[in-house]
Amino acid sequence: MEPSGLAFLGAGLGAGLVALGAGLGIGRLAGPAMEASARQPEALGEIRTSMIIAAALIEGVALFGLVICIILAFK
Amino acid sequence: MSERNTTSFCLMIFRRLQLLFVLMIAIAIVLPTSSAARSMQDHEAAQDAPVSDEREADEHVEEGDHEEEPAKFDAVHHNSDAYYLDFSPMPKLELPRIFVVRRADGEIGVDFFGSTHAAVEAGYVAEIEEGSHGGILDAHIVAGSGKILVDMSISKHLFFAWLSMLIVLGAYLPIAGRYKKGIGRDTAPKGRFQNLLESLVLFVRDDIVRPSIGPKADKYVPYLLTVFLFVVTCNLIGLFPFGATATANIMVTAVLAIMTFIYTMFAGTKDYWKHIFWPPGIPILVKPILIPVEILGLFTKPFALAIRLFANMTAGHLVILSLIGLIFSFADLFGPAVGFGVVPISVAFALFIFLLEILVAIIQAYVFTMLSALFIGMAAVEHEHHEDHGHDAHGSLTTVEAGS
Numbered sequence: 001m002e003p004s005g006l007a008f009l010g011a012g013l014g015a016g017l018v019a020l021g022a023g024l025g026i027g028r029l030a031g032p033a034m035e036a037s038a039r040q041p042e043a044l045g046e047i048r049t050s051m052i053i054a055a056a057l058i059e060g061v062a063l064f065g066l067v068i069c070i071i072l073a074f075k
Numbered sequence: 076m077s078e079r080n081t082t083s084f085c086l087m088i089f090r091r092l093q094l095l096f097v098l099m100i101a102i103a104i105v106l107p108t109s110s111a112a113r114s115m116q117d118h119e120a121a122q123d124a125p126v127s128d129e130r131e132a133d134e135h136v137e138e139g140d141h142e143e144e145p146a147k148f149d150a151v152h153h154n155s156d157a158y159y160l161d162f163s164p165m166p167k168l169e170l171p172r173i174f175v176v177r178r179a180d181g182e183i184g185v186d187f188f189g190s191t192h193a194a195v196e197a198g199y200v201a202e203i204e205e206g207s208h209g210g211i212l213d214a215h216i217v218a219g220s221g222k223i224l225v226d227m228s229i230s231k232h233l234f235f236a237w238l239s240m241l242i243v244l245g246a247y248l249p250i251a252g253r254y255k256k257g258i259g260r261d262t263a264p265k266g267r268f269q270n271l272l273e274s275l276v277l278f279v280r281d282d283i284v285r286p287s288i289g290p291k292a293d294k295y296v297p298y299l300l301t302v303f304l305f306v307v308t309c310n311l312i313g314l315f316p317f318g319a320t321a322t323a324n325i326m327v328t329a330v331l332a333i334m335t336f337i338y339t340m341f342a343g344t345k346d347y348w349k350h351i352f353w354p355p356g357i358p359i360l361v362k363p364i365l366i367p368v369e370i371l372g373l374f375t376k377p378f379a380l381a382i383r384l385f386a387n388m389t390a391g392h393l394v395i396l397s398l399i400g401l402i403f404s405f406a407d408l409f410g411p412a413v414g415f416g417v418v419p420i421s422v423a424f425a426l427f428i429f430l431l432e433i434l435v436a437i438i439q440a441y442v443f444t445m446l447s448a449l450f451i452g453m454a455a456v457e458h459e460h461h462e463d464h465g466h467d468a469h470g471s472l473t474t475v476e477a478g479s
Contacts, residue, residue, distance in 0.1 A: 049282075056442035060379060063386030070393075074151060 011073035014065060022062035026055050154392045156232045156324055158191055159212050162317050167212065172228040174199075179220040185227075191216065236321035239308035247272060247304070279303050279444065287448035288455055291342075295451050298338060302331060303444040310388060310436030314429070323388040325381065332381035335447040343454040376450055380443060387439045391432040398425040
């Protein structure tokens with residue numbers, strides 16, 4: 001297996017794992033956020049703000065991995 | 076909060092905006108041009124991904140295929156920095172090249188060319204790599220005699236960064252003038268535009284900065300407001316036809332993160348530095364492990380800020396272009412009929428991702444500003460939590476210490 005083939009394989013697998021990780025992380029955060037806002041509708045604004053911040057942070061980590069995959073695939 | 080307080084505050088903000096923009100753009104001139112554009116160029120010439128760009132693919136499908144070289148432009152090329160503005164069915168608009176060069180006789184001078192072609196005609200050499208099909212415009216330019224010291228050419232991302240700076244200044248400075256005259260300060264803000272922009276300023280101040288920083292918040296609102304408006308404008312301009320996202324360039328986001336880092340340095344109180352270099356309440360044997368970690372944490376935070384914004388912006392554009400390019404890949408692999416069939420699916424997906432990208436553009440600007448505010452806030456306020464560092468046993472000592 002030539003190195004470039006391995007690199008593409010690594011990039012593809014890595015991207016998939018990154019998506020999996022981000023989805024799991026943000027899903028775990030969104031579920032309780034929905035429940036909490038259903039239990040206490042007046043806290044909806046704050047919950048939404050915290051949820052968006054946490055989601056952006058989790059996505060940031062996911063995108064670190066994605067950037068490495070892109071570098072692998074194109075170099 | 077009284078009416079007067081709010082509006083005189085707005086006036087102060089608008090005045091400071093101007094200073095900060097000048098500073099930011101001064102830095103943005105130097106950094107984006109030199110290294111990023113060159114590294115992106117080297118990056119581009121070496122790749123041959125089969126995803127194609129809609130503009131170029133039309134010509135190539137007619138010309139017939141080269142099997143050994145997929146002669147199509149790819150999504151990454153369209154996204155990255157270049158020395159021309161691409162109005163695609165119409166000709167490309169080349170941007171000026173400015174080189175600080177050490178000439179053959181040892182003198183240092185600045186060479187200014189209106190376009191890349193002019194530079195090549197005047198004696199610069201375009202190193203076109205094997206297998207690349209961009210011509211002179213995508214090649215790495217080297218001085219014919221002498222050596223290029225700094226490549227200060229205007230590139231696409233720099234041009235769009237300046238464009239969004241002009242848009243933000245053009246929108247807010249006239250409003251600032253109105254505040255100076257007293258409209259909106261002594262009377263209520265007049266007109267839809269002034270109200271709209273004032274509500275943006277108040278959003279940044281009341282929902283982002285004041286909760287994060289606390290008592291000294293108003294000092295930092297001008298910078299954070301500048302960052303928010305600049306990033307959101309840059310991100311949204313990239314979604315227009317023929318537009319490019321300046322924040323999709325790692326150098327631009329790095330400059331923004333460095334400015335946040337500088338602000339945290341200056342906002343840091345003595346308590347903050349003490350907590351990093353000599354954390355109180357930690358057993359002495361753990362300290363050699365904890366202190367490097369803390370110092371490292373000082374640097375990873377702005378780094379993460381830069382990468383998060385850069386990767387979000389680049390990824391969005393890449394996904395859209397890849398989805399559109401799927402049409403052409405399918406057409407190549409299975410024949411034109413299948414290509415036509417894929418079009419509705421592909422366009423629907425791309426539309427959805429486009430809408431998502433608008434959301435992401437605004438959210439990423441908000442997150443960048445919120446995290447900058449958080450970092451500045453963490454640096455500026457540090458005296459309350461002496462209690463939870465293990466000093467619980469010393470009751471009275473804690474209260475004395477917390478007052479320091």
